[in-house]
Amino acid sequence: MSSRRRAVPVWRRGWVPGGLALLAGLAVAGHRRVPDLGIHLGSLWESVLPWSGLVVPVVLLCAVLRRSPVAACAAVVPAVVWAALFGPLFGPPLGGGGGAPGAGSGSQLTVVTHNVGADNPDPAGTARALLVAHPDLVALEEVTDAALPAYQGALDGELAYRVRIGTVALWSRYPVTDARRLTIDPGWSRSLRAEVRGPGGPLAVYVAHLASVRLTFDGFTAGHRDRNIGALVRALDEEPLRKVLLLGDLNAAAGDRALAPLTSRLAPAERGFGFTWPAALPLARIDHILTRGLPATAAWTLPATGSDHRPAAARVRA
Incomplete structure (x- = not known):
């Protein structure tokens, strides 16, 4: 069993956390398009949106444990999207x-x-x-x-x-x-x-x-x-x-x-x-x-x- 695991190519490891990272990045970037579905789902998602950045360290941890460059690269997507959305809040002081x-x-x-x-x-x-x-x-x-x-x-x-x-x-x-x-x-x-x-x-x-x-x-x-x-x-x-x-x-x-x-x-x-x-x-x-x-x-x-x-x-x- 251990020899089979070692034989798995690195590019086939970590597809699940990598896919979740991409989905998270898409959900953050398109948060205005998340439907309410009659239960204010979109509103709820936007209420917790700052915390979506926690996906990044979780996926990176999975990448390390699985030795997966695929998951590590995928984690960049939500990281960049999150930084673009919330980074301005930590930019130059208001009003100069x-x-x-x-x-x-x-x-x-x-x-x-x-x-x-x-x-x-x-x-x-x-x-x-x-x-x-x-x-x-x-x-x-x-x-x-x-x-x-x-x-x-x-x-x-x-x-x-x-x-x-x-x-x-x-x-x-x-x-x-x-x-x-x-x-x-x-x-x-x-x-x-x-x-x-x-x-x-x-x-x-x-x-x-x-x-x-x-x-x-x-x-x-x-x-x-x-x-x-x-x-x-x-x-x-x-x-x-x-x-x-x-x-x-x-x-x-x-x-x-x-x-x-x-x-x-x-x-x-x-x-x-x-x-x-x-x-x-x-x-x-x-x-x-x-x-x-x-x-x-x-x-x-x-x-x-x-x-x-x-x-x-x-x-x-x-």
Whole structure:
């Protein structure tokens, strides 16, 4: 038996892992063409797309064990495709400026968004952790009535202007001249629009917490969230101000095709993967900062708080 194995030509070894590598490369390159099949399969695949790069070391390990140049060469395909798709996230700093986080000054704003979690055991400590970024705007989601005084006590001294509607809230260093509930679903109390008089002129700030998605036996249940996105897009299309910020927990991973209607109108502030959920071992970025007329110069995540999400931060030109 061992002599037969030694007699197998090297070009006949590793065809299975090599074939899987080629299929993975094709699925990554053509991720927009993966069908939903009524269960949001394509959306689910795009949600885990950054992790598709793990195929490469697995195939290379198989190539070493099988001494297969075929598998090793095939691993190059998903590696190149993955690098072409995600490499730009690790390229030059946003906006040509420094990539290190810091306080906004002059014509810049530092903004933070955080789903603080309705069951957060330390809301005051969470708020203080956000102030480390020296933010000019802080958007919070899942702000309960019981926790609101703690957030106010920590944030009001630094950010004098505040609006809260339902379970979302916005703190601002600059005057908030108008605020209203944003109706993206009947009875929905998890979104607002505020007008802020920033250093570079007025800007519209949207804070949104979209419907959750679930992975069930029936598929990736994202219909409610997608309807929220559609309503949010309609509101943005009617927005009269040129400068717009959208902050919040959109319950959609960065690569999910469901976000395309938003990212075709607003530019994501992203640097690296910026995973925000779950906080203990982040696997996806579902908390987003998107802009129009406010180019991002830096983007990063803050350390974990008492929430199951991590805060996302960005610096933008005002």
